[in-house]
Amino acid sequence: AQSVTQLGSHVSVSEGALVLLRCNYSSSVPPYLFWYVQYPNQGLQLLLKYTTGATLVKGINGFEAEFKKSETSFHLTKPSAHMSDAAEYFCAVSLYNFNKFYFGSGTKLNVKP
Amino acid sequence: DAGITQSPRHKVTETGTPVTLRCHQTENHRYMYWYRQDPGHGLRLIHYSYGVKDTDKGEVSDGYSVSRSKTEDFLLTLESATSSQTSVYFCAISESAQNYGYTFGSGTRLTVV
Numbered sequence: 001a002q003s004v005t006q007l008g009s010h011v012s013v014s015e016g017a018l019v020l021l022r023c024n025y026s027s028s029v030p031p032y033l034f035w036y037v038q039y040p041n042q043g044l045q046l047l048l049k050y051t052t053g054a055t056l057v058k059g060i061n062g063f064e065a066e067f068k069k070s071e072t073s074f075h076l077t078k079p080s081a082h083m084s085d086a087a088e089y090f091c092a093v094s095l096y097n098f099n100k101f102y103f104g105s106g107t108k109l110n111v112k113p
Numbered sequence: 114d115a116g117i118t119q120s121p122r123h124k125v126t127e128t129g130t131p132v133t134l135r136c137h138q139t140e141n142h143r144y145m146y147w148y149r150q151d152p153g154h155g156l157r158l159i160h161y162s163y164g165v166k167d168t169d170k171g172e173v174s175d176g177y178s179v180s181r182s183k184t185e186d187f188l189l190t191l192e193s194a195t196s197s198q199t200s201v202y203f204c205a206i207s208e209s210a211q212n213y214g215y216t217f218g219s220g221t222r223l224t225v226v
Contacts, residue, residue: 004155006155009153034214036214036217041220042219042220043203043217043218043219043220044156044203044205044215044217045217046214046215046216049214090155090156092214100146100158100161100171101156101158101215103148103155103156103157104155105153105154105155106155
């Protein structure tokens with residue numbers, strides 16, 4: 001069975017500070033990895049994804065994530081937080097030739113002025 | 114959420130009544146999914162469809178049924194609603210989840226009283 005663990009259900013940072021949201025997965029085969037963002041009362045939007053190739057991937061709104069196979073991690077970072085980044089972030093995993101996702105439980109990001 | 118519409122957006126229903134939620138897409142995508150979102154659980158897959166009349170169960174399918182008679186419509190039915198089914202329900206579509214990820218609808222907030 002696959003699983004996705006997001007450390008920290010709530011993360012709080014100051015505006016301008018580094019954002020680091022952690023995601024670890026368990027998978028017996030190389031996964032496809034995704035980060036989604038959810039703003040209040042909205043659906044989820046794709047932030048970035050890793051399928052193959054370069055392990056550092058860049059997404060929208062200045063976010064990036066790095067796939068580290070040895071650590072089974074796909075942490076999401078942004079160098080400088082903005083108030084508009086306040087939202088809930090979900091890490092998700094899918095497997096090759098397997099059209100279903102497994103989602104983490106989510107991390108709510110709070111950005112303090 | 115261009116190309117995917119959920120209805121209704123909000124519904125309050127009584128315990129024991131049947132409820133049907135609708136997901137409609139205009140993207141002609143093959144795959145459609147129903148998830149429920151609950152605090153602390155992230156998104157959990159209820160049912161999914163990989164074509165007209167082709168559906169399969171997800172991890173939390175008990176008490177739910179689905180139908181897909183046309184490419185564009187995927188219906189989720191709560192056969193006899195219970196308070197534990199109070200949740201936010203999201204529909205998602207995908208041409209190929211592995212490579213492209215999902216596009217999510219705006220969600221249906223269902224309250225069972």
